[in-house]
Amino acid sequence: MVLLDGYALARLKEEALRHEVQTLQQTLQLCPKLVVVLVGTDNASVLYVNMKAKACVRVGINCIVESLPEQTPQEELLNLLDTHNQDKSVHGILVQLPLPKHIDTRRVIEAIAPHKDVDGFHPLNVGRVYSNSLYTGFLPATAMGVMQLLKHYNIEVKRKDVAIVGASNIIGKPLASLMLNAGATISLCHILTKDISLYTKKADIVCVGVGQPKLLKADMVKEGAVVVDIGINKVEGKVVGDADFESLKDKVSFITPVPRGVGPMTIACLLQNTLHAAKGCA
């Protein structure tokens, strides 16, 4: 079994991005700027936003965190986004999800200018991924991170059977699109799927991201499968994924650890998207 070391690959990516940022500054006097909007104090969201801000500092991206109170009216959030949309010095805008219940997430995502939508959640960017027309636009960072990690380890996706467990807008759906675009045959399983193991058992690559510790067990995958664990859960103070690593490790050919698997790749890909935006490529 080989560990898919997302942490190591993310370090390599960040180093390359740091050089690119330096070059942009030296040649065009341009400093990439990302605005991260956090509404409320959800523990996981605060943690993710801090990790994103720290990563920006590492590569030289100027990151502004706008922390708003939980009760912020939707109109106020939309006005703030409009200000950053108009501001030419801002290249990327990200609103950390989930948002408080009184806010319409769709409205907020659609209020971000598509060319600054570094999460790739705006319908225009979603459509570009779906229709495989990515001359411009952004790929959602987690799905992009998974694809880059597989590519780095020379794991072919073309002609493979891929089972994705979890059909969220953030992870499962964009990942299914990217896998399909890369020539895989996809089974996209979700909360209403009658028997997930029917699909995971015959898959060459199993990706799981639902937020359920130890959901994927050894008897649910075939010998030599590749397992990509996109889950991040806290169990008894420890960070664990959605795959039961201990039972899977002797059966699979490749598996991502949690932590240090897909998570660091997501952050590195967000930085890549921000740089892409700053270069005016979106």
Ligand code: GUN
């Ligand atoms: N919440 C969980 N994952 C993400 C993400 O990738 N982007 C944003 N904005 N919020 C999230």
